[in-house]
Amino acid sequence: MIAESTTPEALLDETAQRVSEIIIDELKLDDVTPSTFDADLDLIDELGIDSMDLTAVVLVLQDEYEITIYEEDYPELKTVRSIASYVLKRRTA
Amino acid sequence: MSSDPSANPIDPEPTPAARDGGTSDGDRHWRFSDLLADPTVRERWEKVRRYFFLRESTYDVATRCNLRCDGCYYYEGEKQFVSECRDPAAWTELMTAEKARGITYVVLAGAEPALNPEVIKACHGVIPLGAIATNGTMPISKSVGYRIHISVWGDDATSERVRGAANLLDKQMDIWAGDRRAVFVYTFTRHNVDQAEATVRRLVDNGCEVTFNMFSAPVGYTGDLRHTPASLNETRQAMCDLIRAHPQKVLFTPYNAVAHTHTRGLHDLFGCTYPRRNPSQLIGLGRTFRQVRANMEWDRDAACCVPDTDCDDCRHYAAGSAVITARLQRHATDPARFRAWLDYVDTYLAVWVMDYPKGSTLEVGQVDPPPAPRHHRLEAQ
Ligand code: SF4
Ligand code: SF4
Numbered sequence: 001m002i003a004e005s006t007t008p009e010a011l012l013d014e015t016a017q018r019v020s021e022i023i024i025d026e027l028k029l030d031d032v033t034p035s036t037f038d039a040d041l042d043l044i045d046e047l048g049i050d051s052m053d054l055t056a057v058v059l060v061l062q063d064e065y066e067i068t069i070y071e072e073d074y075p076e077l078k079t080v081r082s083i084a085s086y087v088l089k090r091r092t093a
Numbered sequence: 094m095s096s097d098p099s100a101n102p103i104d105p106e107p108t109p110a111a112r113d114g115g116t117s118d119g120d121r122h123w124r125f126s127d128l129l130a131d132p133t134v135r136e137r138w139e140k141v142r143r144y145f146f147l148r149e150s151t152y153d154v155a156t157r158c159n160l161r162c163d164g165c166y167y168y169e170g171e172k173q174f175v176s177e178c179r180d181p182a183a184w185t186e187l188m189t190a191e192k193a194r195g196i197t198y199v200v201l202a203g204a205e206p207a208l209n210p211e212v213i214k215a216c217h218g219v220i221p222l223g224a225i226a227t228n229g230t231m232p233i234s235k236s237v238g239y240r241i242h243i244s245v246w247g248d249d250a251t252s253e254r255v256r257g258a259a260n261l262l263d264k265q266m267d268i269w270a271g272d273r274r275a276v277f278v279y280t281f282t283r284h285n286v287d288q289a290e291a292t293v294r295r296l297v298d299n300g301c302e303v304t305f306n307m308f309s310a311p312v313g314y315t316g317d318l319r320h321t322p323a324s325l326n327e328t329r330q331a332m333c334d335l336i337r338a339h340p341q342k343v344l345f346t347p348y349n350a351v352a353h354t355h356t357r358g359l360h361d362l363f364g365c366t367y368p369r370r371n372p373s374q375l376i377g378l379g380r381t382f383r384q385v386r387a388n389m390e391w392d393r394d395a396a397c398c399v400p401d402t403d404c405d406d407c408r409h410y411a412a413g414s415a416v417i418t419a420r421l422q423r424h425a426t427d428p429a430r431f432r433a434w435l436d437y438v439d440t441y442l443a444v445w446v447m448d449y450p451k452g453s454t455l456e457v458g459q460v461d462p463p464p465a466p467r468h469h470r471l472e473a474q
Contacts, residue, residue, distance in 0.1 A: 044376055048195065051377030052145035055421045059125035071422060071466055075375040 015084035022064065023080065026057050039080040057083075065091055121427070128431045137452060141438045144446065147222070149415065150191060151200040151398050153387040154184070154212045158204035160228050162246065162256040164282075164318045167204045169311040170401035175388035181215035187389055188219035195381055198445075199223035200398065200411070201239070203387070207231040213239075224445050226411075229265035229277075230258070240447055241274045244306075247285030248292050255282075255318075262295060270299040276344065276444055277301050278410065281328045282308040282318040289331050290338075297342045304344040304444045305332055307353050307408035311401050319406060322356050329354035336454075344443050346454045348433035352417055352462055353408045360404045362462045363416045363423075367397035370404060378415060414441040423463040433460040 020034040027049060043049050049057075054077060058069045061083070067090040069077075077083045129135045156177040158167070167173060178184065188199070199220050206213055207227050217223070217237045225233060229243030243265050246252055252261040269275040277296050279289055296303050307328070310319045320328070332350040335343050355362055360370060371379040384396040395401070398411040417437055424434035432455040443451035 044380075050145070050148060050195075050381070051419060052142075052421065054376065056142060056145070058422060059425050063124045063126050069422075074377075075373060 011088065012081070012084055015087055016080050018064070019061070019080050019083045019087065022060050023057055026060055027053055037080060039084075041080070042078055043080070044078060061087060067091055067093075123425075123427050125425055128425060128428060131428070133455065134428070134432060134435065137435045137439060137455065140452065141435060141442060144442055144449075147198045147446075148195050148381050149198040149200060149398075150196050150381070150383045150385065151202055152187075152216070152385045153203050154201050154206045154216070155203035155208045156387045157208050158228070159208070159230060160205070160256050160258055163316055164255070164308060164311065164314060166309075166311040166399055166401050167202075169313070170395070172386045172395075172400060173204070175386045175390070177209075177387040178389050179209055179212060181211040183389065184212045184215040185219055187385070188216050191383075192220055196220065197222060199239075200226065202226040205231075207233050210234060213237055222446065228256075228258075229269055229275075230261070232268050233274075237274075238447055239274065240276060240445055241269065241272070242444075243269055243275055243277045245277050245279045245292060245296075245303075246282065248288040251285050251288060262292065266296070266299050266301065270301055274447065275301065277303045278306050279303055280306040280308055281320075281324075281331070283320050283324040284318065286324060286327045286331050289335065293335050293339065293343065297339045300342075302342050302344055303335075303339070304410065304440075305335075305349070305353070306410040309358075309399065309409045309412075310403045310406040312403045314403065320408075325354045325356060340454075344440055344451055346433075346436040346440050348437050348460055349413070349440055351433075351460065352437070353410065353413055355408075355462065358405055358407050359409070359412050359416050360407055363420050364465065365397070365404065365407070365412065365416050366419045367412075367415065368393045369395055369397040369400070377419060382415075410444075413437075414445060417441075420463070423466060426463060429458060429460050430463060432456070 016039045017034050020037040024032060024034065024037065041047055051074065054074060062069055065087050067087065069090065073086065076086055129138060153172060156173060156175065197220065199216055200223060201213060201216060205228060206225050210233065213225065214234060214237060217239060221238060224240040224242055226242045227233065233241060245262065246255055249260055249262060253259050279293060281289065293303050308318045308320065329350050332345060333347060336345050336347065352362065359365060365371065366378045368379055368382055373379040382396060383391045384400055385391045398415060399407065399409045402409060418441060421434065424430045436454050439452050442449045
């Protein structure tokens with residue numbers, strides 16, 4: 001969940017941290033931790049995840065943040081940081 | 094469930110799961126974690142998700158065929174006129190490049206792939222997961238560990254009339270019965286629904302596995318095999334009867350039957366994600382799928398698993414395997430729909446992946462395909 005944070009940047013970092021945890025957990029990435037996960041790594045081009053894995057992550061994110069993620073927005077979910085930013089946008093939508 | 098008036102009926106008696114609230118409940122919001130709370134469902138989810146790494150493309154490895162069937166989509170459009178590359182080394186090189194761009198699963202089709210045995214071996218040598226779509230009249234080397242899909246279009250009389258082949262089923266079974274790679278694919282047309290029971294029984298009695306396909310008309314097709322609402326309804330009933338009669342050997346589920354015999358085609362129901370219908374190149378099939386022709390070229394505008402098929406009439410089993418599977422999010426809305434999706438994906442994996450063990454059908458009762466999402470504006474996956 002999103003805790004109280006002082007600045008938008010801190011909130012984004014905090015959300016990115018949690019998104020990293022979810023991705024690591026869902027995709028069973030053994031060789032990376034939330035602190036070593038590059039938030040700007042391209043999940044599709046560089047990490048090699050594809051639509052089915054991304055959908056699994058989306059379903060968990062929807063639960064966690066009580067938001068709806070639209071199919072047509074999947075291409076926006078390219079990095080941990082862009083996912084965090086999308087989540088925050090949807091939280092306030 | 095949705096009460097889509099165009100949906101035809103199936104199993105009018107609800108199952109216990111359906112009576113216990115296992116159907117869609119429009120008022121309740123189901124969290125994904127709630128859907129996974131049932132240990133049986135979670136186990137099935139974990140089982141199927143291990144195969145999310147599969148990324149397919151299809152390859153015509155022959156332009157020739159020893160049969161000439163009415164309604165064959167291969168002999169429509171431009172692809173039939175390309176030159177046929179028969180050089181195994183060239184295919185090894187192509188497959189190596191395909192593997193490098195992330196393809197993990199190949200479907201070898203054609204016309205008739207078995208006419209190029211060395212090409213098949215070359216492909217298998219590089220990408221070991223895949224399937225071959227064949228008419229089953231020629232053997233394929235035991236060293237090729239792909240699923241072998243053998244097309245069946247009705248009883249012997251129908252095969253002789255539509256495919257010009259006498260005693261076809263006997264010939265196919267002589268070669269393939271007892272081969273664990275083989276899956277017989279019974280294609281329902283408007284005119285062979287009543288032949289399915291006896292034909293499937295013959296196959297099952299000989300130890301063969303069977304799944305179902307739907308005749309999907311090629312673009313511009315004017316023959317009389319195209320389904321009608323009445324034949325769709327009859328086909329659905331026949332499929333369900335056969336699922337019940339041969340649960341071990343018929344690789345199909347009630348939701349497969351619903352989705353593939355709906356009066357609306359797969360594209361209309363689910364939004365086809367193949368490049369031919371999907372402009373997005375960012376993720377999923379739109380990004381990675383290619384339909385490579387026998388001359389090793391491909392055309393994004395024509396690329397799907399059944400090129401030159403009329404999208405409005407497309408109910409093809411290969412199309413559904415990709416398109417319905419990709420719509421996970423639309424099915425993760427309530428227990429019944431999610432279980433139906435799990436059944437569908439479990440079945441698709443059993444049909445397409447060697448040695449994948451199909452689980453028992455999860456009880457779901459009557460489940461209609463999900464509505465398109467309210468905010469759906471683009472084909473995104
Ligand atoms: S066997 Fe297959 S490829 Fe050959 S003509 Fe018949 S449908 Fe076409
Ligand atoms: S024919 Fe079927 S699989 Fe091919 S693009 Fe049309 S709907 Fe998709």
